[in-house]
Amino acid sequence: MDFDFSDEQYKFQETTRGLLDKNYDLDRLRKLLVGDGLDRELWDRLAENGTFSLLVPEEHGGMGLGFVDLSLVLEEYGRALVPAPVGETLTATDAIVRFGTDEQKQRLLPLIAEGKLKIVPAIAEAEAGYDPTDIAVTAVPSGNGWSISGRKVLVPHAATADFIMLAARFSEDGPLGLALIEPDRAGVSLREHSTLDPSSRFHELDLDSVAVVRDDIVGGEPTDASVTRLLDAGGVIAATMMTGISGKVLDTSVEYAKQRTQFGKQIGSFQAIKHRCADMAVAIDASRSAAYYAAWALAEEAPDRARAVSMAKSYCGDTSRFVCNEGVQIHGGMGFTWELGLHFYLRRAKVLEYSYGDAAYHRERVLAETIDELGIGMN
Amino acid sequence: MDFTYSAKDAAFRDELRAWLAANLPAGWGETVFGPEDEDENAMFRLDWEGKLYAGGWNGIAWPVKYGGRGASLVEQAIFAEEMARARAPEGLNIIGRNLVATTLLHHGSEEQRQRYLPKIISGEEVWCQGFSEPNAGSDLASIRCRAVREGDHFVINGQKIWTSFAQYAQWCILLARTDTDLPKHQGISFLLVDMSTPGISIRPLRQISGESEFNETFFDNVKVPVANLVGDLNGGWKIAMTTLAYERGPEDALGRQIHFKQELDALIETAATLKRGKGTAIDDPTVRQKLAKSVVEIEVMRLNCLRAFSKALKGKPRGPEASMNKLYWSHVTQNMYETALEALGPLAPLDGGDPLSPGEGRFQLSFLRSKAFTIYSGSSEIQRNIIAERVLGLPK
Ligand SMILES: Cc1cc2nc3c(=O)[nH]c(=O)nc-3n(C[C@H](O)[C@H](O)[C@H](O)COP(=O)(O)OP(=O)(O)OC[C@H]3O[C@@H](n4cnc5c(N)ncnc54)[C@H](O)[C@@H]3O)c2cc1C
Numbered sequence: 001m002d003f004d005f006s007d008e009q010y011k012f013q014e015t016t017r018g019l020l021d022k023n024y025d026l027d028r029l030r031k032l033l034v035g036d037g038l039d040r041e042l043w044d045r046l047a048e049n050g051t052f053s054l055l056v057p058e059e060h061g062g063m064g065l066g067f068v069d070l071s072l073v074l075e076e077y078g079r080a081l082v083p084a085p086v087g088e089t090l091t092a093t094d095a096i097v098r099f100g101t102d103e104q105k106q107r108l109l110p111l112i113a114e115g116k117l118k119i120v121p122a123i124a125e126a127e128a129g130y131d132p133t134d135i136a137v138t139a140v141p142s143g144n145g146w147s148i149s150g151r152k153v154l155v156p157h158a159a160t161a162d163f164i165m166l167a168a169r170f171s172e173d174g175p176l177g178l179a180l181i182e183p184d185r186a187g188v189s190l191r192e193h194s195t196l197d198p199s200s201r202f203h204e205l206d207l208d209s210v211a212v213v214r215d216d217i218v219g220g221e222p223t224d225a226s227v228t229r230l231l232d233a234g235g236v237i238a239a240t241m242m243t244g245i246s247g248k249v250l251d252t253s254v255e256y257a258k259q260r261t262q263f264g265k266q267i268g269s270f271q272a273i274k275h276r277c278a279d280m281a282v283a284i285d286a287s288r289s290a291a292y293y294a295a296w297a298l299a300e301e302a303p304d305r306a307r308a309v310s311m312a313k314s315y316c317g318d319t320s321r322f323v324c325n326e327g328v329q330i331h332g333g334m335g336f337t338w339e340l341g342l343h344f345y346l347r348r349a350k351v352l353e354y355s356y357g358d359a360a361y362h363r364e365r366v367l368a369e370t371i372d373e374l375g376i377g378m379n
Numbered sequence: 380m381d382f383t384y385s386a387k388d389a390a391f392r393d394e395l396r397a398w399l400a401a402n403l404p405a406g407w408g409e410t411v412f413g414p415e416d417e418d419e420n421a422m423f424r425l426d427w428e429g430k431l432y433a434g435g436w437n438g439i440a441w442p443v444k445y446g447g448r449g450a451s452l453v454e455q456a457i458f459a460e461e462m463a464r465a466r467a468p469e470g471l472n473i474i475g476r477n478l479v480a481t482t483l484l485h486h487g488s489e490e491q492r493q494r495y496l497p498k499i500i501s502g503e504e505v506w507c508q509g510f511s512e513p514n515a516g517s518d519l520a521s522i523r524c525r526a527v528r529e530g531d532h533f534v535i536n537g538q539k540i541w542t543s544f545a546q547y548a549q550w551c552i553l554l555a556r557t558d559t560d561l562p563k564h565q566g567i568s569f570l571l572v573d574m575s576t577p578g579i580s581i582r583p584l585r586q587i588s589g590e591s592e593f594n595e596t597f598f599d600n601v602k603v604p605v606a607n608l609v610g611d612l613n614g615g616w617k618i619a620m621t622t623l624a625y626e627r628g629p630e631d632a633l634g635r636q637i638h639f640k641q642e643l644d645a646l647i648e649t650a651a652t653l654k655r656g657k658g659t660a661i662d663d664p665t666v667r668q669k670l671a672k673s674v675v676e677i678e679v680m681r682l683n684c685l686r687a688f689s690k691a692l693k694g695k696p697r698g699p700e701a702s703m704n705k706l707y708w709s710h711v712t713q714n715m716y717e718t719a720l721e722a723l724g725p726l727a728p729l730d731g732g733d734p735l736s737p738g739e740g741r742f743q744l745s746f747l748r749s750k751a752f753t754i755y756s757g758s759s760e761i762q763r764n765i766i767a768e769r770v771l772g773l774p775k
Pocket of ligand 1: 516542593751754757
């Protein structure tokens with residue numbers, strides 16, 4: 001047993017942090033609030049750094065690594081608030097690696113590995129909760145394929161994506177499945193949402209009899225398992241990114257507490273402030289335990305995958321909420337300004353908190369799994 | 380990172396499971412529990428510890444040289460899981476095993492290790508910890524209990540308080556002031572004291588829970604051989620910090636986690652059978668949310684320990700991070716017992732004295748006991764100071 005990372009994994013984290021610190025700061029994020037919101041140069045740098053080839057098997061031009069190798073760099077992406085659909089593309093990559101047909105893998109994975117494809121999952125619906133059984137967008141048989149109508153919401157970076165990985169039900173009462181469609185396919189229309197986190201570029205996706213053939217469906221046939229896996233992978237990525245955000249907010253708060261003086265003293269010498277920082281540090285450290293373990297469970301398809309993922313998503317979500325709120329408080333009036341930019345972390349953490357299932361949804365899943373494991377009959 | 384088990388690990392698990400099945404009383408954890416009387420319970424726990432030792436299952440992580448089996452991290456993790464699953468009782472000599480032994484391994488002489496460690500692991504000699512005094516709690520370095528050298532022994536005079544298990548202990552690790560002129564941290568020595576030495580008396584203190592696990596301990600001209608000094612004269616503070624690092628660290632917490640996991644499983648089972656209106660307590664979505672929160676937090680407690688161990692195995696030094704561990708588990712477990720009472724709902728006030736009490740009052744007792752978690756081994760406020768100042772670098 002080893003619950004630590006290897007030297008190479010730590011090194012990868014270090015180079016990623018270096019790259020992001022040097023090339024990407026909040027000023028650059030601010031500039032992306034206008035235009036299409038995609039930082040192409042940063043995307044290319046991340047691709048050069050191996051981000052997108054990591055999960056791709058060697059036979060398809062990738063490094064053939066897994067989620068554990070991603071954990072520490074995902075934290076860095078969270079910490080830096082990377083704007084592009086990085087986590088989304090990684091989530092979709094995993095689905096293709098695990099469920100894609102040989103043809104899909106050969107066609108898509110080499111391009112993904114080179115950073116040439118941006119793929120974003122479309123899951124949420126305006127009238128659905130977090131349970132995948134709520135998904136109402138339905139594909140009905142049509143000709144030798146399917147026709148999909150309905151509406152998805154909160155699809156990040158949909159306008160700049162090459163593919164949307166759409167979660168839909170295939171026939172009423174049929175299984176769920178994932179379909180890859182281009183944002184400009186006939187019948188697809190996009191509308192950009194106004195949201196809490198303008199840097200995430202969420203879109204509404206309207207589908208009006210969009211034609212889908214077998215080759216568009218991840219794996220050729222729809223399977224519930226492909227959707228659950230996508231949700232679990234997305235959940236772990238969000239949890240890990242939230243942990244990165246929390247780490248950054250703590251560091252910023254500690255720095256501020258050392259430098260700001262009131263009553264002739266650094267505010268960090270007041271216990272009301274230092275004890276908050278200590279509690280934040282403890283919660284972040286525990287978040288790491290939860291997120292890293294979930295990455296392992298996901299990578300290994302461990303029997304407790306569902307529980308591990310839900311533990312991480314709920315715990316890291318609660319932590320980022322706590323840490324971002326305290327971070328603003330520790331900065332006083334400065335924390336409340338647009339100018340300082342602390343709110344960008346709060347905003348991103350918030351949208352991650354409500355993506356792929358919120359903490360309450362995941363806690364319910366943890367309990368259901370636990371009751372199952374304890375063998376308690378439900379009455 | 381790797382959580383997989385080898386064939387050797389699986390064999391270890393099977394061996395332990397078989398041993399537990401053969402050695403726990405029949406019906407253990409289902410219909411048979413430890414004795415209710417405090418002293419009988421303590422003796423039962425001591426007896427169990429002896430049994431564990433005889434089977435080769437006490438202090439498994441200890442070096443083979445001192446009676447352990449040099450268990451690997453994965454074996455320690457399996458041990459914790461299996462003890463939780465079997466609802467195995469806790470041993471009594473926690474201070475001996477987790478604090479005294481680890482401290483002697485770092486700072487004791489080889490002679491001291493040879494003398495004391497085997498009897499700790501066998502459960503023959505129980506230890507207590509004489510650190511706190513009435514006027515030296517959080518500010519431990521201000522202790523006044525005096526040790527004055529006279530020939531080949533020290534003479535001890537003073538008082539300790541909150542000494543857990545002193546009534547069962549044969550030995551005590553004692554912090555005493557050996558120099559009153561030096562700055563307060565520099566005049567302290569670390570001594571090993573035989574509790575049967577004339578001049579020692581103890582008075583039990585009644586706790587929140589009605590139990591009397593801790594005591595006042597008085598030293599009146601108690602003679603302690605110079606050979607029982609650990610490390611250097613006046614060098615005791617540094618040694619005490621090692622003791623505290625282990626008291627707050629992952630070894631201690633992983634052992635405790637076993638117990639909390641058992642309690643949580645029992646709580647979920649109780650909530651699933653406790654009638655409430657048309658269903659059971661566990662049908663209540665508010666209760667479900669809180670139970671789930673505890674499931675997550677108690678599991679993360681285990682993961683935190685495994686991460687800390689993995690780092691330690693790679694030689695990363697033990698530092699103030701232990702305070703993060705302690706602060707984490709003490710609060711999440713207190714929350715768990717609050718949740719336990721909430722799950723019992725209207726029946727929450729019925730304690731073990733009442734026949735209608737769900738779970739025979741174990742949750743009320745545990746709830747009361749849990750109030751200590753954020754006080755002993757350094758209060759939460761002290762842990763937060765340590766984390767803020769020594770981990771985060773905030774000013775004093
Ligand atoms: C069940 C139990 C078992 C124990 N067993 C043992 C044992 O076996 N051996 C032993 O030696 N001791 C033992 N202790 C003692 C324990 O270590 C002390 O109680 C603890 O260190 C706190 O000291 P105190 O009780 O004097 O409280 P105080 O130090 O008086 O603290 C009172 C309050 O003030 C706060 N406070 C103090 N200083 C600061 C500060 N600088 N900043 C902010 N807040 C502060 C504390 O956090 C606390 O809330 C035990 C205690 C308990 C409850």
